[in-house]
Amino acid sequence: MVSATFRFYEELNDFLPRARRKVEFAVPCARAATTKHMIEALGVPHTEVELVLVNGESSGFDRLLCDGDRVAVYPKFEAFDVRPLLRVRAEPLRTMRFVADAHLGGLARLLRMAGFDTLYDNHIDDPTVAALSAGEGRVALTRDRDLLKRRGITHGCYVRALKPAQQFAEIFQRLDLAASARPFTLCLACNAPLRRVARETVAERLPPSVQASHEEFLRCDVCQGVFWRGSHWRRMAALLASQGISAG
The missing domain is CATH 3.10.20.30 (Beta-grasp domain)
Known part of the structure; x- marks a missing residue:
């Protein structure tokens, strides 16, 4: 001994x-x-x-x-x-792709909102998180300390805050993400890229009030979700602004 x-x-x-x-x-x-x-x-x-x-x-x-x-x-x-x-790993903890465990769905959506490729499923288990982190070079996000001790994970963050907005601020500050953010470029629901579309192409899916008051729209070609600058967008833009990021 x-x-x-x-x-x-x-x-x-x-x-x-x-x-x-x-x-x-x-x-x-x-x-x-x-x-x-x-x-x-x-x-x-x-x-x-x-x-x-x-x-x-x-x-x-x-x-x-x-x-x-x-x-x-x-x-x-x-x-x-x-x-x-550095001697403990080949690269510092600055990888900008993530995989979140099953308890961090709110944080996953906010990271996608900021433009960070973030894998999440509310049924995802610890072995899958570890495999995705190791196989795809993703930062594992979790509140489970034992998950971060798995041998295959080289980059991960223990999330201390309990609420999504606070978790978002914590991860942004700890990993210095502000310069890499690309707000509103990924679908919040499925993590796929968003693209601009003409109002006419999505008109049948819009409430009449939205058709009358908005001209810019984004659509996800995977889940077909349509996004515009409504009250939800403004709340998210305010959250980004709190981290010094312009929503454009």
């Missing part, structure tokens, strides 16, 4: 018991324990980790821990580009 000292930074402390937050603490480790094994044994999903320093040097998840090692564990950096230091 060996012993190593750990210190977790910023939001990673949310996963720890209160007595271990924002302080160094020593823990016993098995002789063959890796940094990934111990980080997750302490309660932190590896997908939340961007940088690991062992004795001051950047290390990968496969680093075998030795007696007396000092391990500093960091989340994604917002203000600094740490790509030259």
